[in-house]
Amino acid sequence: MKWSGMFEARNLHALDFGPYNFTLHPGECLVVTGPSGSGKSVLLRALADLNDSEGEVILDNSPRRSMSGPDWRKKVRYLAAEPGWWAETPAGHFHDAGWLSENLALLGLEQTLAERSVSLLSTGERQRMALLRALEDSPTVLLADEPTAALDEEATAKAEKLLRDFTTRGGILVFVTHSIKQAKAFGNKHLKLERPAERGNAA
Amino acid sequence: MNYVSLDIFDLAVAALLILINGAISVLFSLGIARSLFIAAIRMSVQLAAVGFVLRYVFSQSTLWLIGLIAIAMVLIAGREVMSRQKYRFAGFWGYGIGVTALFAAGFTTLLFAMLIVINPDPWYEPRYLLPILGMILGNILTAVALGLNTLLTTARREQRAIEAQLALGYSWSQASNPIVRDALLTAMMPIINAMAASGIVALPGMMTGQILAGIAPVEAVKYQIVIMFLIAGATALGALIAVLIANRRLCDDRQRLRLDRISAKD
Numbered sequence: 001m002k003w004s005g006m007f008e009a010r011n012l013h014a015l016d017f018g019p020y021n022f023t024l025h026p027g028e029c030l031v032v033t034g035p036s037g038s039g040k041s042v043l044l045r046a047l048a049d050l051n052d053s054e055g056e057v058i059l060d061n062s063p064r065r066s067m068s069g070p071d072w073r074k075k076v077r078y079l080a081a082e083p084g085w086w087a088e089t090p091a092g093h094f095h096d097a098g099w100l101s102e103n104l105a106l107l108g109l110e111q112t113l114a115e116r117s118v119s120l121l122s123t124g125e126r127q128r129m130a131l132l133r134a135l136e137d138s139p140t141v142l143l144a145d146e147p148t149a150a151l152d153e154e155a156t157a158k159a160e161k162l163l164r165d166f167t168t169r170g171g172i173l174v175f176v177t178h179s180i181k182q183a184k185a186f187g188n189k190h191l192k193l194e195r196p197a198e199r200g201n202a203a
Numbered sequence: 204m205n206y207v208s209l210d211i212f213d214l215a216v217a218a219l220l221i222l223i224n225g226a227i228s229v230l231f232s233l234g235i236a237r238s239l240f241i242a243a244i245r246m247s248v249q250l251a252a253v254g255f256v257l258r259y260v261f262s263q264s265t266l267w268l269i270g271l272i273a274i275a276m277v278l279i280a281g282r283e284v285m286s287r288q289k290y291r292f293a294g295f296w297g298y299g300i301g302v303t304a305l306f307a308a309g310f311t312t313l314l315f316a317m318l319i320v321i322n323p324d325p326w327y328e329p330r331y332l333l334p335i336l337g338m339i340l341g342n343i344l345t346a347v348a349l350g351l352n353t354l355l356t357t358a359r360r361e362q363r364a365i366e367a368q369l370a371l372g373y374s375w376s377q378a379s380n381p382i383v384r385d386a387l388l389t390a391m392m393p394i395i396n397a398m399a400a401s402g403i404v405a406l407p408g409m410m411t412g413q414i415l416a417g418i419a420p421v422e423a424v425k426y427q428i429v430i431m432f433l434i435a436g437a438t439a440l441g442a443l444i445a446v447l448i449a450n451r452r453l454c455d456d457r458q459r460l461r462l463d464r465i466s467a468k469d
Contacts, residue, residue, distance in 0.1 A: 048370060049457050069457035074372030084363025086381065133371065 007172045012055035014046035029173040031183045034193030040176045044143040048078035077139035081146045083130035085118045090129045123150040141172045206417045280340045287348040290355040290465045308441030342434045343441035350390030350442040357382040375458040390442035
């Protein structure tokens with residue numbers, strides 16, 4: 001029997017990093033750890049096809065090249081460590097105002113925050129808004145780059161609950177973290193990255 | 204036409220005014236007396252050279268010679284576009300985008316002006332063609348440089364916002380829409396301002412020149428209005444071509460932002 005719905009990286013290289021190889025089934029979580037400069041964000045961006053990379057990334061037996069970049073990224077969703085904003089208010093970044101207001105409370109966010117100027121939100125508030133934004137319209141895979149780095153303990157617990165619900169529903173999670181506790185609690189699989197060896201080509 | 208012809212003595216007298224600048228430099232020890240002197244000499248020599256070139260070209264009136272000069276003007280304007288940008292594309296594109304826009308917009312507008320609006324005999328009469336091309340190119344140059352500069356600078360500044368949209372599955376044309384609009388607006392502002400201020404704040408140079416040469420003011424005004432419309436159309440077309448090509452070049456076939464293709468001016 002052939003497995004369906006898997007997310008696979010085969011011999012993936014990006015910039016100086018790689019090769020990366022892994023296979024994730026629906027509902028699984030891959031935790032990525034490693035020091036700064038070990039290519040964690042590069043890996044996530046390559047998986048989302050936001051960076052140029054070699055090798056293959058496959059979702060549900062379809063290689064990324066079989067669909068357009070935007071179509072791929074609708075399914076394989078990258079959440080940056082420092083998310084960007086293009087509209088004035090957080091609400092302006094969502095398609096469905098009803099969905100947003102239902103989910104704000106799950107992360108301990110006031111309803112009024114959605115209509116405030118993005119620049120007036122705290123770092124932690126923005127990070128939670130970005131997490132919601134990435135989960136809206138249900139991606140198949142979520143690539144989250146330190147999604148709780150700016151959150152206090154209580155907010156972290158709420159965000160983790162949201163991420164766990166995502167995998168329980170069959171979502172695949174790839175998740176960069178510096179917290180050993182979080183890595184142990186979350187990962188079905190663990191990818192530990194190291195800085196690439198000094199290769200002597202400073203260019 | 205009746206106008207007062209200037210002789211060499213008149214020029215020398217006018218040159219005396221430059222001594223005011225020199226005196227200020229000496230008085231406040233600005234140290235610009237030397238470069239001032241050189242600039243004054245350059246201006247005189249360059250303009251004299253242009254005068255003799257134009258005299259020769261006007262006496263020839265052959266299409267290929269005029270075409271050659273027109274192409275040279277476009278290429279030089281292309282270099283100027285490139286040198287005015289803070290960031291530019293690496294390799295051929297850094298120069299190619301500006302030149303393409305100048306060629307396409309410049310010659311389209313020029314042919315429209317010569318064949319349909321002014322229609323002299325022959326249609327490429329250099330006394331009309333070259334000054335009009337010069338004015339058109341000068342303005343496209345500014346618009347294209349402003350447009351490209353805005354597009355590339357904003358793309359770098361807004362990298363996170365653009366990539367946040369791409370990461371959510373937005374297409375490149377959606378994600379880049381704000382920077383494209385910004386670039387086009389910035390490129391078209393100067394000509395809109397110039398049209399609005401014409402005749403109130405400033406008498407346009409060409410009109411002034413024609414009036415000095417003895418043309419009836421109303422005739423000169425008619426020419427100036429035509430020129431303004433030509434410039435407005437040319438700048439809009441040039442900016443559009445340059446910004447759209449550049450915006451296409453900012454992304455690749457996977458609709459990703461490719462900032463690695465642009466570099467800062469050394």
